[in-house]
Amino acid sequence: MRKSITLAITGASGAPYALKLLSMLIKADYHVFLLMSSAAKVVFATEENMQIPGQSEQMAKFFAEYAGGSEEQITVCSKQEWFSPVASGSAAPKQMIICPCSTGTLSSLAVGACDNLIERAADVVIKEKGQLILVPREMPLSSLHLQNMLTLSNLGVTIMPAAPGFYHNPKTIDDLVDFVVARILDHIGLEQGLVARWGYDQNRGAKNK
Structure with a gap:
């Protein structure tokens, strides 16, 4: 049985991180629940010259082809798909990654807002x-960004800046x-x-890319 994980992509710079992460998850035979904000689509167009399809089924096919997997490995959920x-x-995967994570999303999570599915999905994993x-x-x-990160870290959330x-x-x-x-x-x-x-063997360099 495939492991499941939720991957959310928001409107911060960093489309290459999201694409590589998705590809690695698909390569490892994960089932990925993929959530993508409207702002993230603008970032992908800007940074990767990618025009992301609007329909969930088309988006799943698009990313499956990009990652070299099957459409069955990706379930795309729209931002208002509350069911x-x-x-x-009772049903969400126990692991979720938001990559990249915008500071707006960070702020919403820190105060427990659930105005869209990305925020709700993250709130579920926390609770x-x-x-x-x-x-x-x-x-x-800013101090506000740092305070929001500390609030979430104190709740057990892992903060991994793209550094x-x-x-x-x-x-x-x-x-x-x-x-x-x-x-x-x-x-x-x-x-x-x-x-x-x-x-451990740093001179050999990266492998299995």
């Missing part, structure tokens, strides 16, 4: 004591993207070969 599994504690990972991409961070390291001697933008995605995969317990681990 989707991710909206209920059910599941694993929620947020990947904010913003700089500089790639350089000790693996990156040569390309893809190498930087891989670093962040590798750390996310580590935290959900998915074995990855994108970046060599510190102290």
Whole structure:
């Protein structure tokens, strides 16, 4: 039986992170509940020159083809699809990643707002004591941003800013993207070969891309 996970993509910069993460989840044979905000679609058009289909079925097919998986591996839920599994504690996956996570989404989660399905899905994971990972991409961070992060961290949410390291001697933008995605995969317990681990064969470099 496939593991299930929720992946939400919001309107912060960082489309390459989301695409690589989705591809790795599909490659690992996960079933992905995919949620994408309207602002995220604008970011994808800007950063990746991707025009994301509007209909859920078409979007699932689009991303399945991109990630090299099957349409059955991706369930796209629209922002007002309140009867989707991710909206209920009795059915939602226990793991959810918001990558990238906008500061607006961060703020909504910190105060428990549930104005759209992304916010509700995250709220469900928090209340059910599941694993929620947020990947904010913003700089500089205001005191309000930091306070919201602390509030969520105190609730057990993992805050993983999109801040790639350089000790693996990156040569390309893809190498930087891989670093962040590798750390996310580590935290959900998915074995990855994108970046060599510190102290273990760092000279061999990345593999299994």
